[in-house]
Amino acid sequence: MSASEPLLRVEDLRVEFPGEDGVVYAVDGITYEVHSGRTLGIVGESGSGKTVSSLTTLGLTRRQGARISGRILFEGEDLVALPEDRLRAIRGNDIAMVFQDPLSSLHPLYRVGAQIVQAVRAHRDVSKAQARERAIELLGLVGIPDPARRIDEYPHEFSGGMRQRAMIAMALVNEPKLLIADEPTTALDVTVQAQILALMERLQRELGMAIVIITHDLGVVAEMADEIAVMYAGRIVETASTARLFSAPEHPYTWGLLKSIPRLDAPREEDLVPIPGTPPSLINRPPGCHFHPRCPYAQPDHARIDPRLEPVSDEPGHHVACLLEADVRRRLWAHLRAGGTPEQALAAVGLPGAPV
Amino acid sequence: MIRYIIRRLLWGVLLLIVVAALMFVLFRILPTGNPALLRAGRDPQPKLVKEIEVVLGLNKSLPTQFWDYLKEVFLHFKFGYSYYNQEEVRSLIAERLPATLSLTIGAALLWIVGGLGVGVISALRRHSLLDRFAMGTALVLISAPEFWLGLVFLYLFASDIGIVKILPGAGSYAGLTSDPWKWFTSLIMPWIVLASGSAAVFARLMRSSLGEAMKEDYIRTARAKGLPERHVARQGVRAAINPIVTLFGLEVGALLGGAILVEYVFNIPGIGELNYKAIQSSDFPVTQGTVLLASMFIILANIVVDVAYAYLDPRVRYS
Numbered sequence: 001m002s003a004s005e006p007l008l009r010v011e012d013l014r015v016e017f018p019g020e021d022g023v024v025y026a027v028d029g030i031t032y033e034v035h036s037g038r039t040l041g042i043v044g045e046s047g048s049g050k051t052v053s054s055l056t057t058l059g060l061t062r063r064q065g066a067r068i069s070g071r072i073l074f075e076g077e078d079l080v081a082l083p084e085d086r087l088r089a090i091r092g093n094d095i096a097m098v099f100q101d102p103l104s105s106l107h108p109l110y111r112v113g114a115q116i117v118q119a120v121r122a123h124r125d126v127s128k129a130q131a132r133e134r135a136i137e138l139l140g141l142v143g144i145p146d147p148a149r150r151i152d153e154y155p156h157e158f159s160g161g162m163r164q165r166a167m168i169a170m171a172l173v174n175e176p177k178l179l180i181a182d183e184p185t186t187a188l189d190v191t192v193q194a195q196i197l198a199l200m201e202r203l204q205r206e207l208g209m210a211i212v213i214i215t216h217d218l219g220v221v222a223e224m225a226d227e228i229a230v231m232y233a234g235r236i237v238e239t240a241s242t243a244r245l246f247s248a249p250e251h252p253y254t255w256g257l258l259k260s261i262p263r264l265d266a267p268r269e270e271d272l273v274p275i276p277g278t279p280p281s282l283i284n285r286p287p288g289c290h291f292h293p294r295c296p297y298a299q300p301d302h303a304r305i306d307p308r309l310e311p312v313s314d315e316p317g318h319h320v321a322c323l324l325e326a327d328v329r330r331r332l333w334a335h336l337r338a339g340g341t342p343e344q345a346l347a348a349v350g351l352p353g354a355p356v
Numbered sequence: 357m358i359r360y361i362i363r364r365l366l367w368g369v370l371l372l373i374v375v376a377a378l379m380f381v382l383f384r385i386l387p388t389g390n391p392a393l394l395r396a397g398r399d400p401q402p403k404l405v406k407e408i409e410v411v412l413g414l415n416k417s418l419p420t421q422f423w424d425y426l427k428e429v430f431l432h433f434k435f436g437y438s439y440y441n442q443e444e445v446r447s448l449i450a451e452r453l454p455a456t457l458s459l460t461i462g463a464a465l466l467w468i469v470g471g472l473g474v475g476v477i478s479a480l481r482r483h484s485l486l487d488r489f490a491m492g493t494a495l496v497l498i499s500a501p502e503f504w505l506g507l508v509f510l511y512l513f514a515s516d517i518g519i520v521k522i523l524p525g526a527g528s529y530a531g532l533t534s535d536p537w538k539w540f541t542s543l544i545m546p547w548i549v550l551a552s553g554s555a556a557v558f559a560r561l562m563r564s565s566l567g568e569a570m571k572e573d574y575i576r577t578a579r580a581k582g583l584p585e586r587h588v589a590r591q592g593v594r595a596a597i598n599p600i601v602t603l604f605g606l607e608v609g610a611l612l613g614g615a616i617l618v619e620y621v622f623n624i625p626g627i628g629e630l631n632y633k634a635i636q637s638s639d640f641p642v643t644q645g646t647v648l649l650a651s652m653f654i655i656l657a658n659i660v661v662d663v664a665y666a667y668l669d670p671r672v673r674y675s
Contacts, residue, residue: 088584118578
């Protein structure tokens with residue numbers, strides 16, 4: 001991590017939605033930072049608050065009646081406190097966003113080019129012809145063949161991958177300093193996924209922007225991210241450099257994520273281990289550690305004590321929110337990494353098993 | 357596209373023939389009274405009735421009568437002569453068409469602009485006082501029949517019988533060319549009364565359609581691009597308008613039906629009033645002429661709607 005000022009620093013961000021059934025604690029005090037030219041991956045299951053946190057960065061949860069506290073410092077300015085018109089000048093200009101489903105995220109009744117031209121003219125005082133030139137240039141940059149012709153087509157005339165390229169072109173047309181990509185490849189075919197990720201990496205090198213990539217797919221962040229934050233039930237439970245997170249993860253939830261994806265270098269007979277249970281309701285969250293009902297290593301007092309995100313002793317930038325002793329975690333992971341099941345790891349470490 | 361339009365027009369003509377046949381069945385076979393008997397006066401001689409039947413062509417067989425009628429209408433555009441006063445139906449209609457067009461076109465403009473405008477404001481300011489008031493009013497207007505609403509307006513605002521005497525009342529209609537100011541003022545109340553029902557339907561539909569559109573992902577994208585909220589709303593309206601266009605064709609029918617009542621209440625010498633009187637006096641040629649004219653407008657409106665659809669939504673293509 002560079003020592004300079006971060007481009008984006010989110011401090012103790014909380015986003016709550018008051019609703020009929022109770023308050024939804026979508027984001028519950030998260031802190032992270034992103035530096036220029038770097039990529040942060042935010043990983044978690046659906047409903048872990050990863051999308052809400054990024055929409056809040058752009059101020060897009062305000063009109064949904066969200067209660068927002070904490071700070072979102074972008075180049076030293078607090079976006080949470082910024083009035084709507086100032087925030088609008090930043091949206092799509094300094095911070096741009098790419099969404100999950102490019103078909104529903106593009107307006108079906110406007111030509112692709114017109115939608116990019118809108119993005120240019122929202123922030124630049126240029127003629128339609130100039131904006132159109134810029135749109136053609138960007139469509140070419142993201143690898144759309146014959147952009148001068150295809151700019152006048154409608155989204156339904158594009159393939160899925162082409163649509164996402166067009167979305168990326170639209171996001172990058174004003175050369176943002178930060179690109180937030182929310183599950184940018186989830187709705188795409190696997191081969192197209194790889195193309196889109198490679199495209200984003202290339203454009204990041206060329207334009208020098210920072211990227212926050214939000215995904216449930218560890219494969220995507222392994223490819224793209226420099227740092228990773230793992231979210232669970234509205235909180236960050238572990239954050240580390242990508243290499244460190246894959247080699248020495250500390251949180252049982254991260255272990256679960258890693259053990260539930262297939263690996264080519266693992267022995268064939270090693271089974272995938274899914275994480276038992278489902279993510280908790282964000283209205284009635286479990287007491288203590290929010291993960292304890294699904295954690296195979298949970299101890300009785302974990303249902304009472306709320307863990308804090310604390311630094312891992314030997315590695316700067318590695319933080320974890322877990323109530324297990326550090327050396328117990330190391331030994332558990334050593335067994336899991338060697339191909340052991342959670343039960344075998346528990347027995348080897350000598351911890352009593354948790355009732356699941 | 358041209359082929360599509362031609363095909364639709366041919367189907368439209370076929371539909372008009374079906375309408376003509378239905379009208380024929382309704383008036384000749386169902387017992388509405390023998391037109392010759394109605395014209396023969398009190399206590400008629402059977403001989404006189406027979407003579408009138410010959411004059412009106414009622415002595416021929418029903419298929420022959422129908423065939424003669426179709427030939428006249430579809431090949432020569434003649435609707436025959438009124439049983440009542442022997443005037444040519446075509447000239448009767450031509451005489452009264454300007455009044456009906458004045459009424460319906462003005463009401464349609466008011467209906468579309470008013471209905472959509474109120475609907476857009478209601479959708480964008482959902483649950484505001486303005487929205488509640490507009491939707492409450494719309495509910496009342498949808499429920500109120502035109503003849504009742506017309507009488508209420510006359511009672512409230514007509515210069516002769518009204519409480520607040522500000523607008524010309526029933527029977528004050530003047531042609532656009534003879535007295536434009538009187539034409540305009542005499543039509544204000546009929547326009548409002550005729551437009552209100554359709555406008556209320558459109559306002560409620562626009563409110564829900566735009567409300568749905570504003571929740572779409574592409575609206576979130578528009579906001580994420582940093583577009584001003586006014587432009588974001590415009591993109592929502594653009595998407596919300598399509599389902600409403602479909603309803604336009606149907607509402608044209610409702611508007612023409614309403615025109616009959618409004619012309620009657622406000623005593624406007626139009627097609628509706630002509631039709632009303634013709635039905636009352638079993639004046640078959642006049643009834644048939646006016647109904648066919650109205651059917652033609654409805655069929656044309658629906659073809660226009662379908663063609664407009666292809667222009668409004670690039671995903672729709674006709675072949």
